[in-house]
Amino acid sequence: MTDCALCRDDGGLLLWRGKGWRVVRALGAEVAAAPAWYRVIAAAHVAEWSDLSPTEQARAMTLVTAVERALRATLAPAKVNLASLGNVVPHLHWHVIARFDWDSRFPAPVWAPAQRGDDALRLAALRERLPACDAEVVRMLEGLSHSSMEELGP
Amino acid sequence: MTDCALCRDDGGLLLWRGKGWRVVRALGAEVAAAPAWYRVIAAAHVAEWSDLSPTEQARAMTLVTAVERALRATLAPAKVNLASLGNVVPHLHWHVIARFDWDSRFPAPVWAPAQRGDDALRLAALRERLPACDAEVVRMLEGLSHSSMEELGP
Numbered sequence: 001m002t003d004c005a006l007c008r009d010d011g012g013l014l015l016w017r018g019k020g021w022r023v024v025r026a027l028g029a030e031v032a033a034a035p036a037w038y039r040v041i042a043a044a045h046v047a048e049w050s051d052l053s054p055t056e057q058a059r060a061m062t063l064v065t066a067v068e069r070a071l072r073a074t075l076a077p078a079k080v081n082l083a084s085l086g087n088v089v090p091h092l093h094w095h096v097i098a099r100f101d102w103d104s105r106f107p108a109p110v111w112a113p114a115q116r117g118d119d120a121l122r123l124a125a126l127r128e129r130l131p132a133c134d135a136e137v138v139r140m141l142e143g144l145s146h147s148s149m150e151e152l153g154p
Numbered sequence: 155m156t157d158c159a160l161c162r163d164d165g166g167l168l169l170w171r172g173k174g175w176r177v178v179r180a181l182g183a184e185v186a187a188a189p190a191w192y193r194v195i196a197a198a199h200v201a202e203w204s205d206l207s208p209t210e211q212a213r214a215m216t217l218v219t220a221v222e223r224a225l226r227a228t229l230a231p232a233k234v235n236l237a238s239l240g241n242v243v244p245h246l247h248w249h250v251i252a253r254f255d256w257d258s259r260f261p262a263p264v265w266a267p268a269q270r271g272d273d274a275l276r277l278a279a280l281r282e283r284l285p286a287c288d289a290e291v292v293r294m295l296e297g298l299s300h301s302s303m304e305e306l307g308p
Contacts, residue, residue, distance in 0.1 A: 047233070048222065048226070048233075048234055049218070049219060049222055049234070049236055050219045050222040050223045050226065050234075057215055057219065058212065058215075061211055061212075061215055062208075064203070065203060065204045065211065068202065068203055068204040069204045072202070072204065078241070079201070079202075079239070079240055079241045079244060080202055080203070080204075081237070081238070081239045081240075081241070082203055082237065082238040082239075083235070083236065083237035083238070083239070083263075084235070084236045084237070085233070085235045085236075085237070085263055086233055086235075087232070087233045087235070087253055087260060087261035087262070087263070088261045088262075090233060099241055106241060107241035107242045108241070108242075108265065109237075109239055109241070109263065109265040111262065111263040111265045111266045112265045112266065113267060
């Protein structure tokens with residue numbers, strides 16, 4: 001498993017780690033055009049969603065939903081995009097990405113070619129708000145651990 | 155709501171319709187490079203995942219998981235890709251896409267530019283197997299209605 005990037009590394013700025021899952025904000029060139037890009041990453045090296053138990057799936061989607069809510073509350077995006085692809089790194093992870101109508105790919109997926117140039121001013125303003133968004137993500141996830149996550153069981 | 159394509163039309167070949175959701179196989183030029191492309195579509199015009207109740211979310215992911223299992227069982231893909239984007243049509247729908255290492259975008263997302271030409275023979279062979287995959291999707295979904303879906307409640 002040492003050749004799996006998500007077994008070896010956190011896969012971004014680590015915001016939260018709980019039972020079976022961690023949450024990071026993605027960093028680097030890959031997310032330059034859409035920097036409000038978070039990931040909910042399985043602790044275990046499992047490839048496919050349908051390999052998870054219903055309990056593990058429920059836990060994952062509770063986390064994805066919490067991250068989405070934090071993004072909506074702090075960034076008011078035009079749309080949130082969710083995806084679990086894993087073609088390059090077949091270690092289950094959910095992308096949770098805030099999209100804006102001014103971003104260079106919108107309304108296409110972030111993986112599509114750019115439709116327009118980057119809006120440097122708006123991107124810079126968005127990046128300035130990411131620490132506050134990170135904090136809200138953490139707050140939402142910590143709130144879960146005192147309520148619904150405990151009900152999800154082992 | 156009449157200007158929403160997924161309120162107006164099924165959004166593909168209708169395979170199953172149940173409480174709150176329907177399942178279709180996507181058709182047309184959009185899926186030419188990855189034709190084993192299914193969608194789990196909300197009946198209601200709701201945009202964001204986090205607007206759904208936990209019960210509705212659980213129902214959706216039960217359906218997504220069943221579709222993924224049908225694809226794996228009948229097509230043995232290299233990877234299944236899941237996504238809920240909705241930037242163009244903000245009416246909640248999950249893409250469930252079987253990916254193959256020979257497809258023209260692999261390992262990039264289906265929305266990325268082609269990395270190689272289409273493999274016409276393999277694509278034709280895959281298309282021939284889609285009716286059998288459709289039938290397995292239907293069988294899996296009908297099986298759910300007699301078990302876990304009833305437990306998910308109203």
